[in-house]
Amino acid sequence: MLFHSTRGKDTDKTFEEVLMQGLASDGGLFMPDSWPQVDMDHLKNLSSFLDVAKYIVPMYTGSSFDNKDVEKVLEKTWHDFEKKELIETFDIDKNLTVLELFHGPTAAFKDFGLQLAAAFFNKTLQVQNKTAIVFGATSGDTGSAAIDACKDFDLIKSFILIPDGNMSEIQRKQMTTVNRANVFPISVNGTFDDCQDIVKKGFKERSFLREDQYLLAVNSINWVRIIGQICYYFFASLKVNKFSEPLNFSVPTGNFGNVFACYAASKMGMPLSKIIVAVNSNDILDRFFKNNDYSKMDVTETISPSMDISVASNFERLLYDFYLNRDSKKCSDHYTHFLNNGIKIDEKVWKKSSELFLSYCINDDSTYECMQHFSENFNYIMDPHTAVAAKAAIKLNKTLSNKTVILSTAHPAKFPTALENAGINLDNIPKNLEKVLSMTEEDYKLSVSEDSIFNFIKEKNK
Numbered sequence: 001m002l003f004h005s006t007r008g009k010d011t012d013k014t015f016e017e018v019l020m021q022g023l024a025s026d027g028g029l030f031m032p033d034s035w036p037q038v039d040m041d042h043l044k045n046l047s048s049f050l051d052v053a054k055y056i057v058p059m060y061t062g063s064s065f066d067n068k069d070v071e072k073v074l075e076k077t078w079h080d081f082e083k084k085e086l087i088e089t090f091d092i093d094k095n096l097t098v099l100e101l102f103h104g105p106t107a108a109f110k111d112f113g114l115q116l117a118a119a120f121f122n123k124t125l126q127v128q129n130k131t132a133i134v135f136g137a138t139s140g141d142t143g144s145a146a147i148d149a150c151k152d153f154d155l156i157k158s159f160i161l162i163p164d165g166n167m168s169e170i171q172r173k174q175m176t177t178v179n180r181a182n183v184f185p186i187s188v189n190g191t192f193d194d195c196q197d198i199v200k201k202g203f204k205e206r207s208f209l210r211e212d213q214y215l216l217a218v219n220s221i222n223w224v225r226i227i228g229q230i231c232y233y234f235f236a237s238l239k240v241n242k243f244s245e246p247l248n249f250s251v252p253t254g255n256f257g258n259v260f261a262c263y264a265a266s267k268m269g270m271p272l273s274k275i276i277v278a279v280n281s282n283d284i285l286d287r288f289f290k291n292n293d294y295s296k297m298d299v300t301e302t303i304s305p306s307m308d309i310s311v312a313s314n315f316e317r318l319l320y321d322f323y324l325n326r327d328s329k330k331c332s333d334h335y336t337h338f339l340n341n342g343i344k345i346d347e348k349v350w351k352k353s354s355e356l357f358l359s360y361c362i363n364d365d366s367t368y369e370c371m372q373h374f375s376e377n378f379n380y381i382m383d384p385h386t387a388v389a390a391k392a393a394i395k396l397n398k399t400l401s402n403k404t405v406i407l408s409t410a411h412p413a414k415f416p417t418a419l420e421n422a423g424i425n426l427d428n429i430p431k432n433l434e435k436v437l438s439m440t441e442e443d444y445k446l447s448v449s450e451d452s453i454f455n456f457i458k459e460k461n462k
């Protein structure tokens with residue numbers, strides 16, 4: 001299996017190239033040349049998440065690694081989960097199930113994609129005898145999952161910029177209490193956007209890199225993260241009904257990586273009824289699915305901060321594959337004009353959406369209300385991101401047939417302020433989080449200037 005860019009320039013890339021490069025050279029996103037097809041009879045007989053992963057992952061890695069080597073990597077990939085099965089389900093009623101993806105070390109679903117990314121980064125560095133720097137900015141869950149996933153690999157040094165404010169104490173402490181020689185959490189007196197700008201400049205200049213060193217991004221467009229997520233959709237379908245009938249999945253959505261993984265699983269043969277794209281007040285995707293209007297607006301801060309986005313990066317993959325029939329010229333044209341004109345596609349083509357997609361926009365008040373509803377009626381406490389997906393599933397219930405799976409993307413203990421505001425009392429918190437809260441923080445405080453940050457990295461990279 002080889003890969004190419006949605007905008008047409010990069011072609012015939014191996015898994016390893018796509019992994020280490022992240023974004024394509026034309027600004028597009030990497031896609032597999034075709035959708036590998038699963039054998040359902042084989043999948044039906046598997047029982048663990050790891051077995052599913054051992055079947056799915058090699059479908060994408062063959063251009064770079066032996067299947068036997070991949071299996072060995074996978075056996076060590078998903079670690080420090082608090083549940084033996086990695087994923088648990090909670091049945092609300094006969095038509096509604098919550099899929100708990102937050103039992104990993106950082107208590108958010110991002111552990112699935114980032115632990116897989118880190119494992120393959122490390123494998124590649126070992127084979128090529130190189131080292132790497134991970135450089136990124138975070139507004140919440142990505143930074144902690146990236147740091148945790150990379151911390152045991154000495155060939156990788158992580159530098160993560162943490163903007164002041166709008167992050168829960170737990171989220172910050174997950175990054176600042178790691179205490180390893182190859183992990184550098186950097187507190188910056190600026191906003192997330194300031195931090196993003198510096199990261200972008202860093203990727204352009206690369207002034208702090210040594211020769212023969214990779215600079216790795218951990219944002220959600222890396223194809224390897226999508227692979228990790230495809231695995232849990234197959235596992236969920238297996239666990240919920242052994243693929244006996246197509247399910248609906250309600251997905252709390254920001255950058256669209258999680259939704260795209262669901263779509264990819266269906267293209268590979270997983271039975272699927274509908275995907276519910278559930279968003280908070282940052283509604284660019286809801287505007288697209290309802291009105292064929294994909295245009296950028298300012299970010300609004302909400303109580304589900306990991307979904308506060310102005311554009312949904314992975315949407316480009318869906319546009320390319322589902323709507324444009326893999327026409328890279330058209331895809332490239334849309335993105336050339338995106339910032340000025342937004343994206344509006346041919347009306348007939350856009351109507352195709354309803355075959356597969358439903359969307360709903362849930363504001364903060366509805367989110368609180370939903371958290372309260374599940375707590376009072378089902379004694380089930382959910383985090384605000386999960387509540388956005390749960391509320392969307394309830395709102396759309398009448399239009400759905402079959403069973404609906406709500407993806408729970410974070411443990412509620414990560415968002416204590418939202419719980420408090422909803423009047424919900426949580427009395428058990430995961431051991432991983434409890435430990436983090438009791439530790440003292442160590443971080444580096446730098447000003448928001450590129451000089452101070454790039455010099456710091458250079459110094460620590462000697």
Ligand SMILES: *Cc1c(COP(=O)(O)O)cnc(C)c1O
Pocket residue numbers: 108109110141142220252253254255256257258259306307385409410
């Ligand atoms: C990142 C994140 C999301 C959004 O996922 P995307 O793949 O970016 O759509 C939702 N919930 C939580 C808790 C997250 O950390």
